[in-house]
Amino acid sequence: MALKIFGAVPKWSKGAVCKTAIRRFESGPLLGLLAPIKIGSLCLLASSPVAAFEPLLASSAIAQGETLRILVDKVPEKAKVIAELDGKKIPFYPLSPGTQRALVGIGPNRAPQPTPLTIRWKRPFRPDRKKTLPLQVLAVSWPQSSIFMPPRKMGLLDDARRKQGRQRLAEVLKTETPQQNWTGKFLRPARGKIRSSFGKQRTLQTTGQERDWGQHRGVDIAAPKNTLVRASNRGQVIAAEPFVLEGRLIALNHGQGILSLYMHLAEFLVKPGEVVEKGAPIGRIGSEGFSTGSHLHWAIYVHGVPVNPLSWEKSEF
Numbered sequence: 001m002a003l004k005i006f007g008a009v010p011k012w013s014k015g016a017v018c019k020t021a022i023r024r025f026e027s028g029p030l031l032g033l034l035a036p037i038k039i040g041s042l043c044l045l046a047s048s049p050v051a052a053f054e055p056l057l058a059s060s061a062i063a064q065g066e067t068l069r070i071l072v073d074k075v076p077e078k079a080k081v082i083a084e085l086d087g088k089k090i091p092f093y094p095l096s097p098g099t100q101r102a103l104v105g106i107g108p109n110r111a112p113q114p115t116p117l118t119i120r121w122k123r124p125f126r127p128d129r130k131k132t133l134p135l136q137v138l139a140v141s142w143p144q145s146s147i148f149m150p151p152r153k154m155g156l157l158d159d160a161r162r163k164q165g166r167q168r169l170a171e172v173l174k175t176e177t178p179q180q181n182w183t184g185k186f187l188r189p190a191r192g193k194i195r196s197s198f199g200k201q202r203t204l205q206t207t208g209q210e211r212d213w214g215q216h217r218g219v220d221i222a223a224p225k226n227t228l229v230r231a232s233n234r235g236q237v238i239a240a241e242p243f244v245l246e247g248r249l250i251a252l253n254h255g256q257g258i259l260s261l262y263m264h265l266a267e268f269l270v271k272p273g274e275v276v277e278k279g280a281p282i283g284r285i286g287s288e289g290f291s292t293g294s295h296l297h298w299a300i301y302v303h304g305v306p307v308n309p310l311s312w313e314k315s316e317f
């Protein structure tokens with residue numbers, strides 16, 4: 001059984017980088033091992049005989065806000081593979097006969113330090129096998145900005161329905177279905193200028209006061225009201241409803257723990273339960289909710305963790 005780990009190339013990497021970080025280790029007593037590993041701008045290639053499930057290199061790296069792709073091939077029939085990070089179990093799903101894939105979201109605020117990633121093989125009537133790998137999370141120097149919210153919108157912060165909204169959103173983000181609905185890269189859902197990038201550290205300015213407003217969990221695309229919003233990829237509408245801060249929100253389930261969200265909409269063009277194709281119109285841009293102007297907040301979540309949507313536009317996972 002071989003394991004490959006792919007990390008998206010961070011935007012800020014300089015110089016020659018590997019397009020993928022791959023770690024492979026073969027089962028069996030003396031099988032070869034080939035492991036190009038990306039660590040920032042480094043690409044290493046090594047080959048050596050190893051014992052079963054022994055990784056050759058001690059670390060692999062992934063930047064905050066990126067998506068880690070892990071492939072396991074030569075999976076025996078009826079074996080179940082899971083990854084574990086922070087005690088959270090992340091399922092592998094079949095990609096092709098004998099090959100399974102897991103996608104792991106690395107949040108933008110995840111501590112930039114080595115963190116253990118465990119891969120566990122479960123086989124009927126045989127003991128589990130597991131391997132723990134040190135995953136290095138690389139820090140990104142996120143930009144900072146201040147949001148100047150019009151006073152008339154500040155009342156939304158005190159709206160009692162916010163709590164229900166938070167619970168509802170948490171429920172939506174837990175959606176996990178085994179079928180892969182998406183194909184290839186994700187589309188940018190609207191034409192417009194990116195006004196606020198993913199991961200930005202924000203403060204909220206109001207009448208002389210300043211408060212922390214956390215990191216940006218998506219990308220803001222500024223465009224005139226009623227600009228068409230299209231589905232980033234094929235998926236099922238699992239929410240099309242109003243929220244206090246997020247405004248009219250659509251969530252698409254692309255399967256296998258991958259969701260895309262579209263917020264502050266002026267209008268819905270789809271209903272919950274509908275399956276939409278990549279590029280299909282789903283709504284229109286607005287400035288609903290806690291928003292300073294007409295724009296789309298576009299987000300991608302991997303098993304409930306927000307990741308940079310632009311990486312899904314650039315790379316196939």
Ligand SMILES: [Zn+2]
Nearest residue numbers: 218219220297
């Ligand atoms: Zn936003």
